[in-house]
Amino acid sequence: MGGKGFESSIEIFLRMRPINSGAIAPYEVDVDAGTVVWTIPRQASLGMMNHQREHYNFSFTGIFQMESKQDEVFHKVAHKVKLCFFYIYDKRL
Numbered sequence: 001m002g003g004k005g006f007e008s009s010i011e012i013f014l015r016m017r018p019i020n021s022g023a024i025a026p027y028e029v030d031v032d033a034g035t036v037v038w039t040i041p042r043q044a045s046l047g048m049m050n051h052q053r054e055h056y057n058f059s060f061t062g063i064f065q066m067e068s069k070q071d072e073v074f075h076k077v078a079h080k081v082k083l084c085f086f087y088i089y090d091k092r093l
Helices: 070-092
Strands: 013-015 027-030 035-039 055-059 062-064
Touching: 013 070, 062 070
Parallel strands: 013 062
Antiparallel strands: 027 035, 035 055
């Protein structure tokens, strides 16, 4: 994640929610690679066929499955932040 020689401490997570069966944009999730690709088919009726993007790629630090519960999300995302906060707060006292 990040550019050459750049380290980021920002983590980005995706929590997938159930999608209606009539979803218009199919997607592919690669949990191990932390990527999601949405494919939106081109529509000639909208014009400018040559300039329409079909694939949208997104990268994440982690991806939660649709069945994930709130406590799992909290433990993986916010727990570390909470511990750091209390560590710093404790050192200031």
